[in-house]
Structure formats: structure tokens, C-alpha cells
Amino acid sequence: MAYRDLHAFLDKLEELGELHRVRVEVDPVLEIAEITDRMCKSPHGGKALLFERVTGSAFPVVTNIFGSYRRICAALEIGELEALARRMEELFRQVPSTSPRDKIAALPQWGEFSRFLPKRVTYGVCREIIDHDPDLGAYPVLTNWPGDGRPVHSGRFITLPLVFTRDPETGAFNCGMYRVAVFDGRTVGLHWSAKSGGAGHYEKYRARGERMPLAIAVGGDPAVIYAASVPFPAPIDEMQMAGFLRQSPVEVVQCLNSELWVPANAEMVLEGYLEPGEMRREGAFGNHTGFYGMHEDVPVMHITCITRRREMVYPATVVGPPPMEDCYMAKANERLLLPFIRLELPEVVDINLPLEGIFHGCAVVAIKKEGPGHARKVMDALWGKGWLAASRLLVIVDADVDIHDLPVTSWRVINGVEWRRDLIVGESPFDKAFAAQGSRYSGGRLGIDATRKMPGEGFTGEWPEEVSMADSIKQLVDRRWREYGLSEE
Template identity: 35%
Template sequence: MSFSSLRPFLEVLRKDKDLAIIEAPVDPYLEIAEIHRRVIQEEGPALLFTNVKGSPFPVATNMFGTSRRVDLAFGPRPEQLMNRLVGAIDKLLPPTFSALWQEKDMLLDLLKIGLRKTSRDTAPVLGVSRTERPLAGLPALTSWQDDGGPFITLPLVYTEQPGQPKRHNLGMYRMQIFDDSTTGMHIQIHRGGGFHYSEAEKRNEPLPVTVFLGGPPALIASAIAPAPENLPELLLASLIMGGKLPMVDDPLGGHRIPAEAEFAISGRMLPFERRPEGPFGDHYGYYSLQHDFPVFHVDHVWHRKDAIYPATVVGKPRQEDYYLGEFLQRLLSPAFPLVMPGVRSLWTYADTGFHALSAAVVRESYSREAMGTAFSILGQGQLTLTKVLMLTDQPVDLEQFRQLLTTVLERFDPKRDLYVFDNTSHDTLDYTGPRLNHGSKAVLLGIGDPIRKLPAEYTGAEIPGVDRLKPFCPGCLVVQGASYARDPQLADKLSVHLAETGCEWPLVVLADDADMADGESSFLWTTFTRFNPAQDIYAVSEAGRHHIGYGLPLVIDARMKPGYPDELFPREDIVQLVDKRWKEYGIRTR
């Protein structure tokens, strides 16, 4: 099934009793977000709030908060078409008449992809124009009590490369509302929109920007997809939809607008203008702190006469972005071997914030081929922000992280299979590095035949400085000791002691709470959002001329450290308010 806008999608959810319509008055300041978090934790329904304090617009959230709703929103066709297209590449290059005829159905499907111009009279988004105080009454959410203000959390930010308007980008960059005509624009330097803004600054020109809210669900998916830099996101949206995307010219000037969008916010970012933006409770599960970011000046807003405001709430995994990320990885993964021939499959882990951990099954047809493939992966688009990359040549299901880690540790010799690169780029939201956008990377290889039998239960002596311990998987032990503030050298002391006593566990993770070993999601989140490889991997090592030879065990210090932002927790009085009002909302979860 393909949906032309959010309207038919929400209607199908309503008929399926997978949409809760909340008519009770609710506050966009903290209350809606707390309701949303409880529902998504229970894998509950999508939410439509029809009585939002201070706004004439209803708010829709949690539209993609389960695998079922994501599958419903996009259907199996995009994945089937992508798999068929990749499988047909060898037949079609070079093209022959017989090969083209055999794939005629697929080629006809591809001819349906693209943009279609529509008239103003048939474009619902042009129902109402607002030029005076254009953002007034927009029900932007404040999700966490220490956020810098209300944020637009599901914006589809459209820009074009200066001088080359056919090269566009559709990205999702949060927008803090400063007043009725200006917002912050968290347009990160590593993303397509950031490249366009940088080019505009080199020209000393403003960058025109149009922000779409709503429209076909495929637009939302394409905006967050880790697609190759030169793949137009509007074209990807059309592929996901299975038909041409209707666009309409803006009568007030500027970019084309998706005809079925709920809102279109048009304006510009001036060169070299910055303003403090944040804090913001982000999908890493912590507050991203206040920093200077570009300012978006809004000239006018178009919206439907009965516009619905789409929003999401982010925070500690798993949230709505987890389920969208799953779909996009399944959709795009067949294309990775075309770009990187040594890659068999590749996965990034939503529980770590995506960029903190990636893994791949790779080819090893000659010695150290996997290392070359690692460099290839780290040179691809958003994958350049990967902090930890694990590779194996064994046919494992990468979504099963325990299985992957066990496979790697069975084959891993850190003297030759661990590489740490300092002074590299970091995701803007990852605060484990020494400063914003800077950090380090680690590559771990688990190639060939097993070289050790891994322990599954700890039977050794008491470890000095360790209060509690739990195995996470064969070969990986989680230990709990003093906080970093009390003993910043504990990880170093552990690595020395464990090496001297012949510890048989190749990987030891030092955490503030050993219970994080109980679940795969908690282990991934706690470990990979709290360590920077160059600073927080400890081992007895030997320095060679060009490479450090690490010994075993490796100790990862995944404790909270000074300078890390606070973990996200809801405000207690809001928790009590939602407890008290829960029956008023009329939401049924399983």
C-alpha cells in the first residue's frame, strides 16, 4: 500500500484501532511528550491530540512507533524493487534486448519514479498563507524539562546546492523556535544541508530553505535515510511511494513544495549568522548541549486548511526513530555491495544512536582484504561518522549483536586486529570526544577460524576494585566498580591486573551498573554512548614503529565521565500529572 499523505495513513490506523484520538486538553510543554513515551514503551498506538493548548492544530505523534506501522506505511514493494534492481545489474550491464525484455516489469516500475508538477488548485498545502508572525500558534513540543525551548522535531528541511539547483537535499535537522519568525537550524556540518550552507557562505549568499511538515510518509523516511550523497531524496521518496511525487510551485516564490504536505515553511539562512541553540534531549539518550548554530528566518508559511502537525519525541532508545531506521537499513542494504564490493551485509545499531557502532560481514579473499573494506566503509557518506566498526567474514545475522560480538571475539587478536584512529570526525551529538565534532574511531576484525574458546561464566578469583560482575555474552564480561569521579584510573588498573593474572575474558566493559549486561539494548546504549576509543580502551600494549600491539584483555571504560551531558529523565511533577490524568486520555495499550 502506498500513501499519498499522512491523512489516508492515519485513517487506516484508525480503522485498525491502532490510532488513539485524545480529545482531552493537553499541553505541548512536556505533557504530550510524557504521554508519547509511555505509549511507545508499551508498543501502543499512534496518537492524535485534537485539543492542544495554545494552538488550533491537532498534533500527531508515534505514527511509526512499531514495526507493524512502519511496514504498513511503506509496504513490501520498495524492498522488493530494490532487491530486484540490484539482482538485475549484472544482466543489464551492458544492456541487451533480451535482458531488458526479461526485466520489463521492473523497468516499467522505475519509469513511474520521479516528480510530477501539479496545479495550485489541486495542492492542499496551499490552503492558507501566513506572512505575519508565520510561526504563531504552531504546537511545537518541549519534550524534556531542560530543553532550550520548543522544537520542531519532524522537519523535512529542503535545500539546493548554490549554483546547481538540481542537486538538492532533504534532511531532518531539529529546529528550536526562538520567536514567531525565527528558529535555530541544527544543520550539522557532515550532512547534505550543511554542505549547501557552507557553499552559500563561501559565496556570501543567503541559503534559501523550505521546511516541509507531513506529506507522504515516504518523505519522512527519505529525509533520514543514510543514502549516498548524490542520490536525490525526493527521488528516493518517489521510489518508496511507487509513483511520482506531486509538487507545486510556491506562489510567493522559492522552492517547489510537495502538494500533499501539511505545512511548508519558507525562508532563508543568512551567511555567518549564528545563535546559541539547545540544550535538547536527543536520541542518544542525553541532552545535547547549547552551541552556536545557523538561524532560519521565516518569510512565509503555507498550510492546509485543516492542517495536522506531525511530531516525534526522541530520547533514550528505543524510540520512534528505531523502527524507521530498521526499515531504511533493510531497504538500502542490498545496494551496499554495489558501492563497496567487499561488503556482504552492513548494519548500524539504533540502540547506540546509529553512528556509535556499525558492523559488516565482509569478504576476505586475500590476507587483510577486510581492512581495506573497513576504510571503504568509513569513507561512505554518513558512515564516515562511525565510531566503532566491527567486521567479520562469517555469515552472522548482524541484527543479533551478541552473536556478532561472540563471533568476533573468537577470532580477534588485538595485536593485529585492533586499529584505533585518533583526531577524527565525530557525530555532533556524541560528547565522548575531546570537543564538539571531534573524536576517534576503532576498527575490530574477527576474520578466519576461531583462535580461542570463549568463557561463558566467570569462575575466577575476586577482582580488586570490582563490586559486581555479569557476563554479557561468551567472551565479554561487564564489571562494576567505583565511579569515574572516585577512581578515574580504575580501568587502567584493571587492564594491568587482569593481564598479569591471565584473565581468559578477551573483552571487559567497566560500567557504573553491571545490570546493563542483562539486555542487548541496554548494553549497546550504555557501552557505546559512553566511551571514546582513543581515550577509553585500556590494554597492556607494545608500541611498534607504526602500530600499537594491544594485549588481552581489552578493558573499555564505559562509565559516565566529567563533561558528559546529563541522561534524560522526565520531570517528576509531569510524571505525576500524566499518572493522574491517564484515564482522561482514553488510550489503550496492550
């Protein structure tokens, strides 16, 4: 059954032995981040951490709620992440449309999926307390790394925000997770990438010279928090997808000062507006690549009110050198978004985003190769559009490679590639997350075609046979294993 809210999820984590309560007082400036970082890097992602007493604030903080396979699965109420791929594939199988684009376009209105459209309600616990004279200083917003904000602002960032905006032309809603820099008690900065839904809406308001209403929810049930961070293709609505993931529509309540709708069970909601064209410098920020991101001019939100639950818990994440909590969110994305890719490219058998690649930074892709040049066609298609378009490293291997076994995959790639023939170095759009890109306007990307080469692919003769033992000998050794006295070793 779907979690009622974040509190219900934390109860579940406690029941599973996946939550640790820190009862002594801790500082939201760096100390919580250091404790969380150590926990993220301990075996199997450690535990979620509930900091009950936080210096300077009346509210507890919870971190690392998604930071292990067990917890992300608990968050999405599944036994294993593969269930996400199976459910999406099953859904697509049922949608009666022929082209991939039509299927995705038809999804929101399609019977089974349309049951999960957000449900509008008139009241939510996110409004138990209404503060029309808000001060963000009262809330335990973390500073994660010593260089955060330096030298421009305090370095406090809301790191698990659900940013709600609306298209002024179509009326369509968007929810995205973009870090929020706290400038002072009433103003924050929004770090959304140019291709994000929020930035698209903002551009339209800016062109019209109109104020843009905006709401930032923090907390809610875990499927809602997670869905805000997934790059679903248009026109899929994050809240509808969250409803599908939790198998129950997300209840949303209208903001007090705008036509935006936010999850009724959120812990906290910041309402406000952006003035067209008003920008302010934010950063630096210790990013999930493990490097500090550059300073940037970002749109400024003026907060008009903050509403919250009476017993509010403030959720946050710490990103930095992997593995961190968001690596497990990336692994969930990998499973959930694979079926979208397979709609267009059914020859893609599987995808692995290694944790060190930071979401889409690196993708290992197994394909059923059907002819010469096929791997390159797949690369072109993946880089052409969609979720992996900004991938910096694509490695294509044959379908028989177990791409989730990275040592085996590395062995196949390192030993099976002719570097002069099988590498494709190309131009990619600039991605500010990657510190080593010198230019602000473009970056490079690398494709490795590690598939077995066929005639017509610059390889003559027979592809070398792989070394492996004869089946008859393997069976013999299986039968005699105990005789060798090795069974206990």
C-alpha cells in the same frame, strides 16, 4: 497504492489497530513527550498517538508514526523491511553501467527510476490557508525534554521537518531532515551538520553574500517524510527516491516566495530566507544518543509566510534514549542503503545497526572473507566514504554469523577475538552527537576484526573448531522428541 497524504496514512494505521487517539487535553510542553516516550518503550513500539486536543493550539499532534516494524513497513507499503534491500538491488541490477560510481550517477535518469521524478503541479492542499503574518506560537510545536533550549531559548523544536534548499550554482534541489529550533514566532534555527546538503548550499550563498531562500515542510505522505531523513549519496534526490518508495511520483508545488518546490500534500509549509552569516545559539537538545547535545551557533531562518491545510495535523517525533521512533527509521535505512555498499563491496553479505548504536554509530558487518587482512580492508573502505564513514564502532564477522542475533554475535566476538591483535583504534571526524567526545575537533573510532584468523594474520596453527552436536544425534533427538515428554514445554 501510494498514500494520498498523512491523513490517509493515519486512517490506515487506525484500520490496522496501530493508532491510539488521546482525547483529553494534553500539554505540548513535556507531557506529550513523556506519553510518547512510554509508548515507544512499550512492547513492539506501542501505537502511534494522535493527540486531538493540545493546550494552546487549534491543531492535533501525531507522534510515533514510524515507531515499530509494523508501522514503518505500513508507511513504506511493504511486508518486511528486507523488501527495501531487494528492490534497490533489483534496480541496480538493471542499470546498465559498470562501475559503482557510474551506476549511482546514472540512476536518476535511468528509465524505471526516472518515472519517479517529482511531478510539478500548480496547486496543493498545503496551501489551503495562507498566512502572510505568521506566528509559530499558534502551532503545537513540542518541547520534549526539560533541558531543551536551556538557557538560550524556549526549547520548542520542529522534529520531523523537511528542509528544502537549492544549490545557487547548479540549481540542484535538496531535502534533508534537520531539527528546527523555534526562537520566536517568526524566526527559527537550522541545525544541519557541516556535511549535509543544506549546509553545503548555505555555504555557497554565504560565500556570495546572498540571501538564501528556504522552505520547511511538515507532514506529507509517510514515504516523503522518511526519505528526507535518509543519507542517500549524491546525486540521488530525496523526492525522486520517495517517489520510487511509494511507486508514484511525489507531487510538488512551487513556493509562493521562492523557486523552491515542496510536497503539495504537506500539512504545513514555512517559507523564508537566511541572511548570509547570521547565526544564533540553539540547544541544548535531548538527542537520540540519550544525552543533551551541546549548544551551537546555527543559521537563522526568517519566516515570511506559513501555508497549511485547513484540517492540519502536526507530526512530531521524540528522540531520546533508545528505543525510540527513529530507531525504526534507522532499520529501514540499513536495508535501503545496504545495496549501495554492496555495489562497492560485494563481499559485504549483511549489515546490522543495533538500535542502541543510534543509526550509523555502530555497525556489525558480515563479510565473505577471502584472505588475510580482508576485514581491515573492508573497515578502511567503510570508514573512507559513504553512509558508514562516521561509524564509531565497526564489528566485522564472517558470513556464517547471524548478525541479527545479537547475543550470538556478541558470544562470537567476545570469545573469538584477541584484543591486542584484532582491535583497530583510529581517529575520526568530530561528531557532535556523541557527548563523550571531549575535543571539538576529532573523535575516536574502534574497529573489531572478529573474523576467523588466517595464516598471515598473527595466528598460527588451526583456528579452533566450534562446539556443535553431530547431525546424526540431532536427527535422532528430533525423531524421539515426543518420547521424552518434552513437546509441550
